[in-house]
Amino acid sequence: MNEVAENTVDLARQETVTRILDSAERLFRHYGYAKTNVADIARDLGMSPANIYRFFASKVEIHQAICGRMLGAVYQMACDVMRGPGSAEERLRRYVHQQHQLTVDTLLDQQKVHEMVIVAMERDWHVIEKHIDRIHDLMAEVIAEGIAAGEFAEQDPAVAARCFGAATVTLCHPQMVAQCLSKENRASTEELVEFLIAALKRN
Incomplete structure (x- = not known):
């Protein structure tokens, strides 16, 4: 051929x-x-x-491919924001807000989509882990740029990115977002982001 x-x-x-x-x-x-x-x-x-x-080979494999496609779109959004214009602080803040809004709009308002994502998370597919790693890599890039520009204190960008990601998981994990939306004793998106930006600036 x-x-x-x-x-x-x-x-x-x-x-x-x-x-x-x-x-x-x-x-x-x-x-x-x-x-x-x-x-x-x-x-x-x-x-x-x-x-x-x-x-x-199965419906599970089809589902996995769909989730990979959906996460690819989420990653592209993150890439556009974190490699876009603005200071490191502005880009991190903008990413968190957009990611949270995307989770609310797409993964919660469309309940059937939410179900697909939850099934994927429960099975802990490699596509989920790969997505988290890629997001952390983007965060580390931005934090490193912030350190070089004097916006953030000297620190390990990779560790800072993992901590930043862990601290904001309540804003992007579908199940956590669903549980926290109606709670009044949870930090708001703005409060959490400002706290983390301040932490990155501390010596």
């Missing part, structure tokens, strides 16, 4: 994978993850379940 033919096959395969994921995500959003099976996805696409299994 020549290179052109191989590229055509690869493109056709990717298009089919995308169609399967788009259909599965639409059905998961509408009916919920637990109530959707591979046969439903196949029916929606007008193909046999056997054809789905040529590309994905």
